[in-house]
Amino acid sequence: MGVGTALVRSAFLVNAVYAESSRLHGITPQQGQLLCVLMPQPYGMSELGEMLGLAKSSLTGLVDRTVQRGLVRREPDPRDGRAVRVGLTEEGDRLAHEFHAETCRRIESLPAALNAGERDRLTALLARVVQDNEVPEVFTDPDTA
Numbered sequence: 001m002g003v004g005t006a007l008v009r010s011a012f013l014v015n016a017v018y019a020e021s022s023r024l025h026g027i028t029p030q031q032g033q034l035l036c037v038l039m040p041q042p043y044g045m046s047e048l049g050e051m052l053g054l055a056k057s058s059l060t061g062l063v064d065r066t067v068q069r070g071l072v073r074r075e076p077d078p079r080d081g082r083a084v085r086v087g088l089t090e091e092g093d094r095l096a097h098e099f100h101a102e103t104c105r106r107i108e109s110l111p112a113a114l115n116a117g118e119r120d121r122l123t124a125l126l127a128r129v130v131q132d133n134e135v136p137e138v139f140t141d142p143d144t145a
Contacts, residue, residue, distance in 0.1 A: 015029070032099050
């Protein structure tokens with residue numbers, strides 16, 4: 001298997017885990033991503049759009065649906081009176097942490113057949129690919145979230 005095929009198949013595998021975790025928590029995968037992105041702090045809409053790779057209209061719809069669920073709130077941006085930031089509600093914070101922990105647990109089990117050295121090499125190589133391609137922090141390590 002070539003590296004391209006392996007990466008694409010890995011993405012499908014991780015996406016399937018993400019989708020299953022989302023279903024178990026009664027949210028969409030996109031809402032799960034949004035909640036995880038917001039765990040460290042609120043963000044402005046343009047920042048969220050860049051991080052999630054969504055057009056303004058798609059992001060607005062996602063935020064609207066997540067606000068209706070009571071998981072996020074819009075708040076004034078202290079740096080720009082015309083702008084808003086999106087932050088987690090208390091319920092959203094609780095769900096984000098539960099979803100994040102469950103998803104991490106499931107993803108961590110994917111390479112269970114690898115020994116410690118292989119897991120360390122896989123981690124280092126994937127981290128380099130992510131860093132070299134400047135992937136936004138849409139999912140962080142549990143201890144840094």
